[in-house]
Amino acid sequence: MEQEILHYPNLKTVLMVEDVLKKVETLISRTELKKKLPKEIMHQTLNLILEYLEERGMIADTHKGIIWIYNPSQKLARAIERGTGV
Numbered sequence: 001m002e003q004e005i006l007h008y009p010n011l012k013t014v015l016m017v018e019d020v021l022k023k024v025e026t027l028i029s030r031t032e033l034k035k036k037l038p039k040e041i042m043h044q045t046l047n048l049i050l051e052y053l054e055e056r057g058m059i060a061d062t063h064k065g066i067i068w069i070y071n072p073s074q075k076l077a078r079a080i081e082r083g084t085g086v
Contacts, residue, residue, distance in 0.1 A: 009045050017041075017049045018058070018068075027065030 020036045021028070030050075034041060050066065053059045058070040 005044070005048065007042060007045055009041075009049050013039075013041060013045065014049050014052070017046065018053070021053075021059060021066065021068040024068070027062075027067050029065050033066065 016037060016039065017033070020033060024033075024036070028036075030043075030046065034043075034046065050059065050061055054061045056070075058068065060067050060069050
């Protein structure tokens with residue numbers, strides 16, 4: 001059953017969430033994430049942003065928490081393609 005989306009996030013809000021997640025070095029819960037954001041955000045909007053980031057491989061959203069996993073390193077990408085370590 002799909003949920004009706006009442007409010008889509010703007011780019012500024014998405015970047016704000018990304019920035020906090022990039023700076024956190026351990027798993028973080030949604031509640032902790034909302035507390036660290038400089039502005040209040042609706043829970044549904046946060047969930048939509050997290051779903052977007054997870055679909056693009058930028059975060060891992062598990063039952064234990066959320067963590068930033070994206071690494072744009074070309075060196076890492078080449079190593080993965082070759083099947084060798086960095």
